Every structure is written in C-alpha cells, then in structure tokens.
Amino acid sequence: MELETLLARCRRGDDLAWEALVRQYQGRVYAVAYHFMRDREEARDVAQEIFIKIYRGLGSMREGDRFLPWMLRLARNCCVDRLRRLKVRTPPAEVPVDEAPQIVTAEPSPEDSSLAGARHGLLYRAIGKLGDKNREMILLREIQELKLQEIAELLGLPLGTVKSRSHRARLELAKVVRVLDPSYGA
Amino acid sequence: MDCRELEDRLEALLDGELDEGERRRCARHLEVCSGCRELVEPFEVAAAPPGDLVGAVLARTSGAACGRAQSLLCAWLDKELLGTDQELMAAHLDSCAECRALAAVVRRLAAELPQLAELRPDPGFVAAVLAATLPPSVRLRRWWTAGWPRWVRRPRFASEAAFIGTMALALIFATPGSPLEAVPTKALELARTDPRARIETPVAALEERFTTQVKEPLSARYAHGEAEIRAWAKAAEARGRVVADEVGSWIGTSRGRLASLLGSTDEKDSGHKEDASNPNQEKP
Structure with a gap:
C-alpha cells in the first residue's frame, strides 16, 4: 500500500x-x-x-x-x-561486536549475519566516538539518507552549513574507522 | 641559431618534444657554444628525482596538500568538483596513499551506513505500541480475537486451569461457613444408601409435598371459588329479573301514554272533520 x-x-x-x-x-x-x-x-x-x-x-x-x-x-x-x-x-558507549543490535536484513545467511554483525559493531563503535553534531549528521545524512535541504529545515541551519558539516562528519568517521580497523576499505 | 633561440627551445629539447630539424639545429649550436653546452650538460645524465622530493619540497614551502585534499574529498567522491579541482584531486590521490586509503573508507562507509537505517526491536514492541495508542475497546477486541486462543494454547494452561478449578472447589465446598459446605457429606450419605430407597423416598416425599403444598390449597381455593361463582350467578339472576321487571313496567307505561296520545289526536281529528262537515257546530 x-x-x-x-x-x-x-x-x-x-x-x-x-x-x-x-x-x-x-x-x-x-x-x-x-x-x-x-x-x-x-x-x-x-x-x-x-x-x-x-x-x-x-x-x-x-x-x-x-x-x-x-x-x-x-x-x-x-x-x-x-x-x-x-x-x-x-558517553559514547563501547558496543561489543557480539552485542550490536540486530539489523533488519532480508534473509541473511548465518555467515553473512556474523560478518555483518562484526562490521556493524565496528561502525557503531566508530559512530560512538564522534562528537554530538557529527554523530547526528551521520545519522540524518548517511544512515537515514535525508536530503541536505530536509536536514537544513530539520535543524534550522543554512544549506551550506549542513553540507560542510556533512562532509566533515564523513571524514571524521572515516578517520576513526581507519584507526579502529586499518584494513577497512582495503 | 643563436643562444636566445636555443634557450627558448631548451625545455622542449630536454623533454624530447622537438622535431628532427630543430634538434639538429640545436645540436649544431651546442657544438660551437660552450655557454649553452653548460646549460644542457646536467640534463644529459638521466636521473630520476628522489621519491620523497616532492614531500620534502612541500614541507619546506606550502606544507602537505593532504589537508586541502581531504577537505575536498567528499565533494570529489560525490562528483561535485568542477574540472580543474577534479583533476588536481585525482592527481593528488594518485600520489598520496594515505588520502587514497581514506577515500576508499569514505566510499565504503557510504555503502554500508544506510544498512543501519533500520534496527529490529524485540518481538513485543509493536504490541506495546498498539496497547499505548489504540482505544481500550479496540485493544480488548483484539486481545479477545487474537490473544485468547494463543493464551489458551499455551502448554501451561491445562495445569493452571486445574489448579484454579481445584482451589475454587475447595473454597466452595470445604471452607467453614460456606452455604454448600454440607453438600459433600450429603453426597456421601446418598452414595452409601440403597438405590431403591434413594428413588422411593424422594418420590414419596415429592408426593406428600405435592399434596400438602399444591393439591389441597388448590382444592380449597377451588371450592371457595365455586361457591363464590354460584353466589354471583344468583345475584346476577336476581338483578336480571329486577331489570326485566323495570323494563317491562316502563314499556307498559310508555305504551299507555303513547296510546293516550294517539287517542287524543284521533279525537281532535275527528272533531275537526265533523266541524268541517257541520258548520253550525259551536266552536269552543
């Protein structure tokens, strides 16, 4: 429907x-x-x-x-x-890999589930290390995939500010992930 | 060719970009001009620059370009940079392993982060939300249609029902002061007595009860009622006679009056007729 x-x-x-x-x-x-x-x-x-x-x-x-x-x-x-x-x-909680919340996926295999769980645990740990503003930007832009204009209206910020914050948040997250797992992205 | 012309062509000569004719002219000039030969000689020994030369130069001049590159990294990945910036970024990423690795991480994050958009809460979550939002009548109806069968089908239901039934029986029949306290004792007594006596005694008792409580009062009432009806009938009959007599008397009286009325009228008519036929009759 x-x-x-x-x-x-x-x-x-x-x-x-x-x-x-x-x-x-x-x-x-x-x-x-x-x-x-x-x-x-x-x-x-x-x-x-x-x-x-x-x-x-x-x-x-x-x-x-x-x-x-x-x-x-x-x-x-x-x-x-x-x-x-x-x-x-x-405080940004350290989420152990095996306690990461269950993602809604379509029929994952057991192997995929365990790998996905480990990967998502890493992402949650990295997100937890970000500052509040960057964490929120990651949630709205990267995770929930809102448009920049929608985020700007939601937060009451100019579009340019939202765009630059979004870029900064992505970069910071990438650096944190590289520190936690240098092989990520390789 | 003079020295100025050679200097103009020097870079192209060193990069091997001159055609055959130009190269020969330059070569002839170099044979005779020691000053120009000094310029060219250092380059005649092919030597690759050291690998960290660029970094060393940048460290002593503008500083590493990675900061600027990383600030443009997301825009480059999103294809938002215009021509020159796009090329410069591509060139930097070709030569900078760190920025290249960072770009790979950002790219992969863009693919994986949306997977975190939905998390699965515990199985009772939806029911809890509906319980908090739907009106009580709807919640009750839903529980009755969906919840009750599920509740009854639980494995523990049989033992729970047995326990509750036992407790109810104990409370009803075994609690001192309960109105049904004596029922179990009576039941035992009945069970111990002769089955025929159990049937005959109640039948005789029923018959006696019927006679004393139903038949005799009804008979007495019936007898009393019969006498009343007779008396009423008599009274009605007597009253009827009285009424008949009165009606008869009234009819007789009325007939007499009517006759007298009719009689006087006839006399008048006949009197008038005689008067009419006998003009000499004295008029009253």
Missing part, C-alpha cells in the same frame, strides 16, 4: 492502517532511538514514546510534508528531550 494512502487511513482512525504503519517504521524509529540513547532498553522506551507522539500528531502534519523527515524530526526532538531529562551526557 502506498504511504500516502496508509497515512490518510490512519488520520481517519483506521486501526489496521496504524498497525501497518507501526510495523513498517518500527525499524527506523528504533534505529534513531538507539543511535541517540546507545542503550537497548532506553531505546525501546523512547521508540514507544516516539510512536505515541506520531499517533497523536499525524493530524498536524502539514500538506506536502514528507513523512520520513517529519518523523525523524519528531524522533530527534524526543530523543534530545529524553537525554536532557536524564541530565547525563551519555
């Missing part, structure tokens, strides 16, 4: 449509929450809060708004509020 149709049904109170929407976006929302919270339990709680806000706010989406950037803005604000409430700067 097309997303616009699904959203229209959700706004009309169609419970099945809402459940379908939750199932379709649970992976993304949880990924954003985990990216900020760096803890599975916290990420789960925050992801639920995000969905509740989505549920209540669907009617307030402006005409022509793309759902993903709107959702990510809402998710980001929710995570930032939660972190502020916790009143601790969550």
Whole structure:
C-alpha cells in the first residue's frame, strides 16, 4: 500500500492502517532511538514514546510534508528531550561486536549475519566516538539518507552549513574507522 | 641559431618534444657554444628525482596538500568538483596513499551506513505500541480475537486451569461457613444408601409435598371459588329479573301514554272533520 494512502487511513482512525504503519517504521524509529540513547532498553522506551507522539500528531502534519523527515524530526526532538531529562551526557558507549543490535536484513545467511554483525559493531563503535553534531549528521545524512535541504529545515541551519558539516562528519568517521580497523576499505 | 633561440627551445629539447630539424639545429649550436653546452650538460645524465622530493619540497614551502585534499574529498567522491579541482584531486590521490586509503573508507562507509537505517526491536514492541495508542475497546477486541486462543494454547494452561478449578472447589465446598459446605457429606450419605430407597423416598416425599403444598390449597381455593361463582350467578339472576321487571313496567307505561296520545289526536281529528262537515257546530 502506498504511504500516502496508509497515512490518510490512519488520520481517519483506521486501526489496521496504524498497525501497518507501526510495523513498517518500527525499524527506523528504533534505529534513531538507539543511535541517540546507545542503550537497548532506553531505546525501546523512547521508540514507544516516539510512536505515541506520531499517533497523536499525524493530524498536524502539514500538506506536502514528507513523512520520513517529519518523523525523524519528531524522533530527534524526543530523543534530545529524553537525554536532557536524564541530565547525563551519555558517553559514547563501547558496543561489543557480539552485542550490536540486530539489523533488519532480508534473509541473511548465518555467515553473512556474523560478518555483518562484526562490521556493524565496528561502525557503531566508530559512530560512538564522534562528537554530538557529527554523530547526528551521520545519522540524518548517511544512515537515514535525508536530503541536505530536509536536514537544513530539520535543524534550522543554512544549506551550506549542513553540507560542510556533512562532509566533515564523513571524514571524521572515516578517520576513526581507519584507526579502529586499518584494513577497512582495503 | 643563436643562444636566445636555443634557450627558448631548451625545455622542449630536454623533454624530447622537438622535431628532427630543430634538434639538429640545436645540436649544431651546442657544438660551437660552450655557454649553452653548460646549460644542457646536467640534463644529459638521466636521473630520476628522489621519491620523497616532492614531500620534502612541500614541507619546506606550502606544507602537505593532504589537508586541502581531504577537505575536498567528499565533494570529489560525490562528483561535485568542477574540472580543474577534479583533476588536481585525482592527481593528488594518485600520489598520496594515505588520502587514497581514506577515500576508499569514505566510499565504503557510504555503502554500508544506510544498512543501519533500520534496527529490529524485540518481538513485543509493536504490541506495546498498539496497547499505548489504540482505544481500550479496540485493544480488548483484539486481545479477545487474537490473544485468547494463543493464551489458551499455551502448554501451561491445562495445569493452571486445574489448579484454579481445584482451589475454587475447595473454597466452595470445604471452607467453614460456606452455604454448600454440607453438600459433600450429603453426597456421601446418598452414595452409601440403597438405590431403591434413594428413588422411593424422594418420590414419596415429592408426593406428600405435592399434596400438602399444591393439591389441597388448590382444592380449597377451588371450592371457595365455586361457591363464590354460584353466589354471583344468583345475584346476577336476581338483578336480571329486577331489570326485566323495570323494563317491562316502563314499556307498559310508555305504551299507555303513547296510546293516550294517539287517542287524543284521533279525537281532535275527528272533531275537526265533523266541524268541517257541520258548520253550525259551536266552536269552543
């Protein structure tokens, strides 16, 4: 079903449509929450809060708004509020390779799963070592693949600033990855 | 050819870019001009520059170009650089292993990072979200249609049901003060008595109960009711007679009046007719 149709049904109170929407976006929302919270339990709680806000706010989406950037803005604000409430700067957690969260993939083989898990664990460790701004830029641009204009609107920054931040974040991440694993990219 | 002409052609001569004619002219001049020969002699010994010469020169002049290259690296990978910048970057990456490795990492990250866009939460996540968002009536309906069969099919359900049933029976029949406390004892007594007695005694008791509680009161009521009906019928009959008498008397009276009315009318008519036929009759 097309997303616009699904959203229209959700706004009309169609419970099945809402459940379908939750199932379709649970992976993304949880990924954003985990990216900020760096803890599975916290990420789960925050992801639920995000969905509740989505549920209540669907009617307030402006005409022509793309759902993903709107959702990510809402998710980001929710995570930032939660972190502020916790009143601790969550240090970039060291994620052991075997405890990396499970990625949503299509029928990976066991070998692929273990390799992918190791690779993704490395990426999470590297992302965890970035500063807040760079980490956020990596999340929005590289992971969630938002357009630069959408990120600029989301963060309230000029387009040029977003572009240069994006480049800096990618470069910094690449340097961190090379330090953690010099064979990465070879 | 003079010295100035040779100097103009010197670089091309050293790079081997002159045609045959020009080269011969230069060679003839070099044979006779010692000054120009001194210029050319150092280059006649083919020697490759040291490998780190460029780096050494840059270190003593502008500094390594890697900083500038890395600042343009992402734009170069995204094909956003214009002609000259693109060429300069390509040339730098050809000669700089570090920047080349970094470019490979950035390229690979661009391919792998989107895989982190979706993470799988635990299996109960969707149910928890729906429980927090859907109205209570909908949640109850969903639980009943989807949750109840699943709940009943659990392996532990049988033992849980047996436990609850046992506890319920114990509470109902074994708790002191319960209204059904005596039921098990009575049941045992019944089980121990003769089956025929169990049947006959209740039948006799039922018959007695029927007689005392149903038949006799009904009979008494019926008898009383019969007397009442007879009395009412008599009273109705007597009343009917009275009414009939009154109606008869009224009819008689009415008939008499009607007759008298009709009679007086006839006399008047006949009187008028005689008057009409006898003009000499005195009028009242």
